Amino acid sequence: MQSKKPTNNVTSQATAQERVLQSRRRVLAGVSLGAAAGLPALAFGNLPAALVEKRAARVIDRVRNQGFPDTRVTAHTGEVFRFYEDLVRDRVVLINFMSIAREPELPITRSMAGLVGAFGDRIGRDIHAFSISYDAADTPERLARFAARFNAPSGWKFLAATPEDVVALGYRLYRTEGRFRSSMKTDLIHYGNARVGLWGTMSAEISDLDFAVERVSSVFPAAAAPTGKPRRAGPRRIEADGPQIHHRDRPARA
Amino acid sequence: MPRRRDVLKLGTVAGGLGAISSSALARGGVPESGLVFPDGFTPSIFERPSPPATPFKDPLYRMPVARPVNPNTLDPRPDPNRHQRYLDFPPVKFYKEVLREQRWRYHSDPPYNRGSWGYTMNGAMPGPTYHAYYGEAVFVRRVNELPAVGTGKVSFALPSTTMHLHNAHTASESDGIPTDFMNPGEFWDHHYANFPAGFDTREIMSTLWYHDHRLDFTAPNVYAGLSGFYLLFDELDSNNENDPNPNAFRLPSGEYDIPLIFHDVQYTQDGQAVFDFFAAGELPGIQEKEPGDSSIDIPYKGTDNITLFGMLGDKITVNRLIQPRLDVEARKYRFRLLNGGPSRFYDFYLRLERGGQVIDNHPGLKFYVLSNDGNLLPEPIVTEHVEVWVANRFDVIVDFSAFQPGDKVYLVNRMDMRRDGAGPTGRLLDEGELAMRFDVMPALAEDPSRIPDFMRELPEIDLSEVRRERLWVFDYDNGLWTVNGKLMDANRIDAKIEQGTAEIWTIRNAGNSWAHPIHSHFEEFQILEIDGRPVPDGDLKRSRKDIVELGPNQEIRFFGRWRDFFGTHVMHCHNVVHEDHEMMIQWRIVPPGDGD
Numbered sequence: 146m147q148s149k150k151p152t153n154n155v156t157s158q159a160t161a162q163e164r165v166l167q168s169r170r171r172v173l174a175g176v177s178l179g180a181a182a183g184l185p186a187l188a189f190g191n192l193p194a195a196l197v198e199k200r201a202a203r204v205i206d207r208v209r210n211q212g213f214p215d216t217r218v219t220a221h222t223g224e225v226f227r228f229y230e231d232l233v234r235d236r237v238v239l240i241n242f243m244s245i246a247r248e249p250e251l252p253i254t255r256s257m258a259g260l261v262g263a264f265g266d267r268i269g270r271d272i273h274a275f276s277i278s279y280d281a282a283d284t285p286e287r288l289a290r291f292a293a294r295f296n297a298p299s300g301w302k303f304l305a306a307t308p309e310d311v312v313a314l315g316y317r318l319y320r321t322e323g324r325f326r327s328s329m330k331t332d333l334i335h336y337g338n339a340r341v342g343l344w345g346t347m348s349a350e351i352s353d354l355d356f357a358v359e360r361v362s363s364v365f366p367a368a369a370a371p372t373g374k375p376r377r378a379g380p381r382r383i384e385a386d387g388p389q390i391h392h393r394d395r396p397a398r399a
Numbered sequence: 400m401p402r403r404r405d406v407l408k409l410g411t412v413a414g415g416l417g418a419i420s421s422s423a424l425a426r427g428g429v430p431e432s433g434l435v436f437p438d439g440f441t442p443s444i445f446e447r448p449s450p451p452a453t454p455f456k457d458p459l460y461r462m463p464v465a466r467p468v469n470p471n472t473l474d475p476r477p478d479p480n481r482h483q484r485y486l487d488f489p490p491v492k493f494y495k496e497v498l499r500e501q502r503w504r505y506h507s508d509p510p511y512n513r514g515s516w517g518y519t520m521n522g523a524m525p526g527p528t529y530h531a532y533y534g535e536a537v538f539v540r541r542v543n544e545l546p547a548v549g550t551g552k553v554s555f556a557l558p559s560t561t562m563h564l565h566n567a568h569t570a571s572e573s574d575g576i577p578t579d580f581m582n583p584g585e586f587w588d589h590h591y592a593n594f595p596a597g598f599d600t601r602e603i604m605s606t607l608w609y610h611d612h613r614l615d616f617t618a619p620n621v622y623a624g625l626s627g628f629y630l631l632f633d634e635l636d637s638n639n640e641n642d643p644n645p646n647a648f649r650l651p652s653g654e655y656d657i658p659l660i661f662h663d664v665q666y667t668q669d670g671q672a673v674f675d676f677f678a679a680g681e682l683p684g685i686q687e688k689e690p691g692d693s694s695i696d697i698p699y700k701g702t703d704n705i706t707l708f709g710m711l712g713d714k715i716t717v718n719r720l721i722q723p724r725l726d727v728e729a730r731k732y733r734f735r736l737l738n739g740g741p742s743r744f745y746d747f748y749l750r751l752e753r754g755g756q757v758i759d760n761h762p763g764l765k766f767y768v769l770s771n772d773g774n775l776l777p778e779p780i781v782t783e784h785v786e787v788w789v790a791n792r793f794d795v796i797v798d799f800s801a802f803q804p805g806d807k808v809y810l811v812n813r814m815d816m817r818r819d820g821a822g823p824t825g826r827l828l829d830e831g832e833l834a835m836r837f838d839v840m841p842a843l844a845e846d847p848s849r850i851p852d853f854m855r856e857l858p859e860i861d862l863s864e865v866r867r868e869r870l871w872v873f874d875y876d877n878g879l880w881t882v883n884g885k886l887m888d889a890n891r892i893d894a895k896i897e898q899g900t901a902e903i904w905t906i907r908n909a910g911n912s913w914a915h916p917i918h919s920h921f922e923e924f925q926i927l928e929i930d931g932r933p934v935p936d937g938d939l940k941r942s943r944k945d946i947v948e949l950g951p952n953q954e955i956r957f958f959g960r961w962r963d964f965f966g967t968h969v970m971h972c973h974n975v976v977h978e979d980h981e982m983m984i985q986w987r988i989v990p991p992g993d994g995d
Contacts, residue, residue, distance in 0.1 A: 319707060329879070333879060356890065363559050367547035378580070379572070379579060380482065391576070393580075
């Protein structure tokens with residue numbers, strides 16, 4: 146059915162990485178497989194990598210709505226939840242992965258704290274925030290002390306889970322097995338409206354908090370669009386003051 | 400690839416009529432796809448395929464040509480103070496384009512005949528085709544009448560949009576950069592000055608397109624419908640195959656100049672377009688358990704088109720119709736091939752069916768390529784296939800006078816994609832996927848069109864204009880798509896380029912299996928080297944480009960100029976799923992002396 150195409154130097158490199166990827170897919174599909182290499186040790190505690198990957202495949206088999214593995218997670222408050230059914234379903238959410246030990250190198254919790262703070266009392270009511278630790282050393286007790294450092298309101302939960310559950314959630318949100326390599330200097334914050342099915346991501350390096358809030362707010366459920374005369378979004382007048390980040394006349398309505 | 404004049408000179412057209420037996424047509428049907436699965440692995444697009452649709456049943460959709468409106472009907476009136484150089488290029492045509500959520504009929508078979516919800520522009524999907532002329536500036540007001548979040552039928556797309564005019568030499572505020580979005584109930588004004596960069600007529604462009612560019616949501620928004628053509632003409636490429644001007648190219652025009660945009664789409668059993676498993680509601684093909692059932696044995700049906708890697712659909716649509724057909728006269732046609740994405744690449748060939756026999760090597764099965772990325776070449780290039788990555792545009796002439804009435808000519812995609820959508824596998828499919836069919840009819844009249852010997856010379860590359868070089872490394876890092884190790888930050892300017900200068904950029908792929916169509920806005924560039932080797936004369940890539948086709952481990956250097964306007968634009972991967980997951984940088988044109 147297929148033939149190698151010798152003349153095409155752009156695409157002729159079916160590579161080892163592609164084969165590794167296919168192997169991973171076979172794990173996900175529940176097909177047996179030998180090698181399970183390259184998983185980050187951090188996530189696994191003392192468990193052998195191959196075992197974790199096998200178990201993660203079984204966790205992913207439990208996929209429910211919107212592809213989220215409905216894993217059991219323990220919050221820093223000690224409460225136990227099912228990740229999708231109890232925490233995500235029908236909500237607007239912020240989700241990120243983190244580890245206490247890596248925070249100095251990759252201060253993603255600091256970014257989340259900024260976002261959470263900017264949403265004020267809407268957190269816990271209109272929007273919920275979840276920070277999933279990929280470090281098996283981050284027990285709920287340690288996470289509770291960590292959350293206190295950031296004055297986390299009740300609508301922002303730090304979550305611990307078994308290594309295989311964390312890996313399964315990582316597959317869901319990134320399509321990658323682990324959560325940290327030492328080369329990583331940045332990461333994503335996921336935001337979404339689970340009732341509608343709208344999901345976006347942004348860089349965890351937030352340099353303009355107002356704009357980050359506007360970005361997340363774009364997935365909030367909104368009233369029907371006004372039927373009257375349309376408003377001008379932009380561009381604003383050349384001489385008008387405004388952020389360099391865009392040419393909009395004014396911030397969007399949340 | 401030979402230049403056309405060489406072919407004529409040498410008479411080296413691949414000759415001979417040979418019939419091969421094609422299992423595809425011999426079976427009396429057309430393959431849904433030529434994809435082959437390794438080791439029994441079944442990707443999700445085959446685990447829960449789209450409902451069948453009879454191929455080549457529906458005639459090709461021809462998008463309407465956009466019609467100007469009376470500017471006095473625009474309320475409020477256009478405001479020159481909101482646009483750079485508005486009064487230097489006062490608009491002579493005004494348009495209003497309204498975005499709505501409507502049902503679009505991708506095919507006449509059920510369930511598609513009931514319509515699929517999507518985003519339309521003035522009721523069309525793809526949107527109306529703009530016909531613009533150099534020297535005639537254009538004003539477009541776009542009005543967002545999409546339903547607000549949670550109130551519409553399209554769940555996966557964001558009803559907030561910014562419309563980018565791809566490859567246009569346009570000021571930042573009219574370019575449709577990712578942060579310049581309009582929400583439901585809002586409008587945005589675009590001023591397209593329609594002059595060649597640097598007022599250099601060698602920079603004149605031909606085939607542009609417009610598409611959504613919303614920060615974080617470009618892939619689902621374009622997929623939902625937001626794309627269309629914007630064609631530029633001038634006195635040489637004059638939109639008139641009977642042009643008495645002796646210098647005019649007289650390319651096929653009017654009925655014989657047909658834009659074709661390709662999108663691969665995946666549908667539910669109800670015929671609704673689906674984007675990925677983030678979509679709300681029940682997943683097609685996934686069995687939901689009864690309430691109270693706490694068992695954990697729900698079968699996982701694969702996620703392969705549902706990743707941050709790319710999104711593939713199993714139905715190829717042409718102008719948003721599934722596998723259409725087109726009656727063609729036995730004469731020359733100009734087709735403007737555009738890959739609208741989101742992630743699939745194409746490698747197009749032609750295939751002939753005559754009297755039930757399939758013929759792959761008929762001498763008429765070739766393209767006269769006129770342009771790369773919509774910019775006319777110095778001279779046409781003859782080739783039997785065209786590789787079209789996402790956002791690539793190739794204008795080609797196909798001369799159906801080589802065929803007989805009754806012949807059927809197929810446009811065949813032979814590119815095999817990785818099933819996760821992140822790039823090609825490197826394999827060429829034998830049968831491939833039949834994108835559309837041309838049914839050859841007798842010519843109604845003499846064909847006045849021509850294939851010119853010469854078109855537009857390339858602007859010279861003057862290295863003395865180069866102020867600096869930059870290196871951009873595109874990589875994949877543990878689930879993240881990065882440029883120089885960073886994710887897109889809308890508040891970070893990654894390069895400050897001094898207006899009126901040139902730079903040399905090196906675009907490097909640090910991944911050994913990914914492929915990225917890298918697009919930089921605003922002004923086309925010329926490739927100097929691919930992996931250290933210059934582009935040979937007569938190669939399609941010896942052209943003005945706005946896309947770098949960055950294969951695994953490749954490194955490409957290009958020479959570019961930044962002229963005429965100030966402001967912020969972007970460069971990004973045009974696998975729009977990669978773009979949305981932050982594979983993008985921002986650069987800004989600044990006054991001389993303010994550069995970095």
